[in-house]
């Protein structure tokens with residue numbers, strides 16, 4: 001069974017996807033972590049972020065391992081190096097949505113993701129999971145929340161991770177990223193036609209996870 005969870009930054013995707021995977025005993029796939037890891041590689045190599053060809057090559061050749069661990073995020077290992085924290089820095093976050101616009105990058109990433117989710121039960125989180133990566137998913141959720149609340153959540157998270165976070169700057173960065181993610185030609189962020197929209201403004205994590213579990217149960221009965 002595949003559960004697809006898409007939505008913009010700060011909508012609560014990661015928290016809900018992780019909790020849901022744990023509750024259901026499914027494997028969690030954070031597709032954003034893959035895009036972030038490739039972006040870090042590209043930055044380290046001084047690659048031109050406008051060069052889709054080169055970035056596609058870097059994506060194809062990248063060996064990225066994701067490990068579950070008892071932490072807020074998955075552990076991400078690139079070429080034997082633990083980059084879990086580094087890929088969440090504002091520098092890498094901003095660059096990631098620039099790298100992610102390129103069709104060559106997305107094509108290479110599609111293969112990697114499909115390979116991973118081919119066998120087993122997965123909760124997959126991202127921007128284009130319901131529309132492109134797993135269009136046949138058993139359940140598709142698209143999480144949203146008001147921009148102000150999304151920015152507050154992200155600022156609090158950055159502070160927890162030791163990054164300076166000015167609320168206005170965080171909001172501007174999120175808005176720019178959402179705009180880039182939803183207006184790109186290749187696999188833009190949007191809800192699939194058969195996705196269930198869930199507005200998480202004012203809801204706590206347990207409420208959202210509870211609703212998601214209920215929806216998975218219903219989807220399971222239908223299947």
Ligand code: CDP
Pocket residue numbers: 007008009010013014031032033035036096097098100125126127128129177181
């Ligand atoms: O956690 P947050 O929503 O802030 O970011 P993320 O899910 O880690 O994704 C970081 C960036 O990767 C996004 O802004 C997108 O540009 C890109 N991404 C994508 O294009 N497609 C995906 N399936 C996942 C992420």
